[in-house]
Amino acid sequence: MISDFTQKKHILKNPFSSVYITGTFDKSGKILYSSKSENANINITATSLHELLSKEEVSDFLNRLTAGESSGRGFFRLNVPSPRRFFLEYRYNKETMQYLFRAIAVDDSAIVNLIRNSDTVFEIIESCPNLVVLTDYSGEIIYMNTSGFRMLNIEGRILETQSNICSLISNIDSFEQITARLKKQKVIQEIEFSFHNKDQGDLIGMTSIFTLFHEGKELICFHVADITERVKNFSGHIQNSIVLMNLNDELKRSQSQLLNQEKMASIGELSAGIAHELNNPLGYVFNNVNVLFNHMTDIQNFVNHVRDLYSSEDCISPILEQIKALDKNIDLDFIFNDLEDLKEETEEGVSRIKSIIDSLKSFSQKDSLMEFAFHNVNDSINDTLVVLKNEYKYNIEVTTELEAMPDILCSSYDLNQAFLNIIKNSIDAINEDEHSETGVINIKTHAETDSVHIYIYNSGPNIPDSIINRVFEPFFTTKSIGKGTGLGLSISHDIIVNKHNGDIRIDNLEKGVQFHISLPIVEELESEA
Numbered sequence: 001m002i003s004d005f006t007q008k009k010h011i012l013k014n015p016f017s018s019v020y021i022t023g024t025f026d027k028s029g030k031i032l033y034s035s036k037s038e039n040a041n042i043n044i045t046a047t048s049l050h051e052l053l054s055k056e057e058v059s060d061f062l063n064r065l066t067a068g069e070s071s072g073r074g075f076f077r078l079n080v081p082s083p084r085r086f087f088l089e090y091r092y093n094k095e096t097m098q099y100l101f102r103a104i105a106v107d108d109s110a111i112v113n114l115i116r117n118s119d120t121v122f123e124i125i126e127s128c129p130n131l132v133v134l135t136d137y138s139g140e141i142i143y144m145n146t147s148g149f150r151m152l153n154i155e156g157r158i159l160e161t162q163s164n165i166c167s168l169i170s171n172i173d174s175f176e177q178i179t180a181r182l183k184k185q186k187v188i189q190e191i192e193f194s195f196h197n198k199d200q201g202d203l204i205g206m207t208s209i210f211t212l213f214h215e216g217k218e219l220i221c222f223h224v225a226d227i228t229e230r231v232k233n234f235s236g237h238i239q240n241s242i243v244l245m246n247l248n249d250e251l252k253r254s255q256s257q258l259l260n261q262e263k264m265a266s267i268g269e270l271s272a273g274i275a276h277e278l279n280n281p282l283g284y285v286f287n288n289v290n291v292l293f294n295h296m297t298d299i300q301n302f303v304n305h306v307r308d309l310y311s312s313e314d315c316i317s318p319i320l321e322q323i324k325a326l327d328k329n330i331d332l333d334f335i336f337n338d339l340e341d342l343k344e345e346t347e348e349g350v351s352r353i354k355s356i357i358d359s360l361k362s363f364s365q366k367d368s369l370m371e372f373a374f375h376n377v378n379d380s381i382n383d384t385l386v387v388l389k390n391e392y393k394y395n396i397e398v399t400t401e402l403e404a405m406p407d408i409l410c411s412s413y414d415l416n417q418a419f420l421n422i423i424k425n426s427i428d429a430i431n432e433d434e435h436s437e438t439g440v441i442n443i444k445t446h447a448e449t450d451s452v453h454i455y456i457y458n459s460g461p462n463i464p465d466s467i468i469n470r471v472f473e474p475f476f477t478t479k480s481i482g483k484g485t486g487l488g489l490s491i492s493h494d495i496i497v498n499k500h501n502g503d504i505r506i507d508n509l510e511k512g513v514q515f516h517i518s519l520p521i522v523e524e525l526e527s528e529a
Helices: 005-013 055-066 109-117 121-127 146-152 175-185 228-310 318-330 332-364 377-392 412-431 488-499
Strands: 022-025 031-034 085-093 098-106 131-135 141-144 187-195 203-214 217-226 373-375 396-402 408-410 439-447 451-458 503-508 513-520
Touching (some): 203 228, 228 332, 377 396, 377 412, 408 513, 412 439, 412 488, 488 503
Parallel strands (some): 396 439
Antiparallel strands (some): 022 031, 131 217, 187 203, 439 451, 451 513, 503 513
């Protein structure tokens, strides 16, 4: 028996130790993160809830989460090496797919022993700063201490009309369940009840229930500690944690996208520089080739005129006879025919170089700081294929079926990047296919009344059903470390869906994979507000 009254009051006033350990875990029970407690001896080092809870509790707990339960303050005993008992409180955020929990150290067994073994039960109960209620086995209230009336903001006469404790508790199923449990275990600890608090909403109470004898009669004692503020603070802490996690994820995503955009900008600047450097010499090469072939045309005309002279019946000059022999000897007809072929091939080569330069320019120009303008998606696809040609020209057959398309309001710079990422992904899928050394990419475009559609097919392997819905998630990649950031398709999705109000989906076909992109047709620019 505890004789020191000061010690008794301390036990009654401090049933819960303020030990908080916040963390996150996934649906499998794997602990992703666990904070450190202020008490260095009470830190959770487990990597899974299976190490902290019994098998039955883990099963019950995960079943609640699987069923979609978003929060709970039903407590589970934690198997933590400590003389105190710990209980788990959890919250679930559907957006982040993460659960957050805290461990609470509870030491209210001293309260039970104190009240049970005291010679002056009512003196102890009345001095308790927490709500204490004595009832009989039907739930009828025999006694409530002064702290109870104060905490519930009620007057004594209310008990004349609400004399059963069930009328004070909003979330109790039946009193019979409580009495049945008490007959088995004599003490029920850490039940969370919501008590009606007049004019102030419900009071959330951590409740211990046990039996005691007074004057030869067995009574039921409810000891209730007010944890309303603690729950509110915890909810706020959880909300802040969720906000911080979301902000942290967004920051990581933004940083990665910024790095990717900087990389694209660097590529754009490099492309612009290369295009500029090539464009200048190409200009005078093109002009000089034209002048050269114009001169060759003049020479050919001159030769034809000379031929007319020595072919005349009146011409008997020995000099012309020598010219005729020389003409035949060097085969000028062959030279002129060959020059014509050289001219066509040279013009084709110069034209291809110019096309590459134009495509590089389209990737380097940001549409006046990426402003929207009317643009034809076929041009973006053609430019992208030109830029990527070195990636696929040796082992992949690329075909296009591009219908006549209306111009759409878009950022051509962004669309170029989106198409580049998707087609590059298709090239990588084919190159990483262990069952084939060659592949096919087919790109089709089709226009409807209110939208344009782009289909990009590749003959690479199908995507497993378990991950196909995740391919557009940031940082998700099936490539080995160092070969992919997991941002390419995510950025394409952001450009098409968020920036252009379009849609993109990916489907497994019988052989291969197809991206289907749709973009809205806007007839005119919206006027600025």
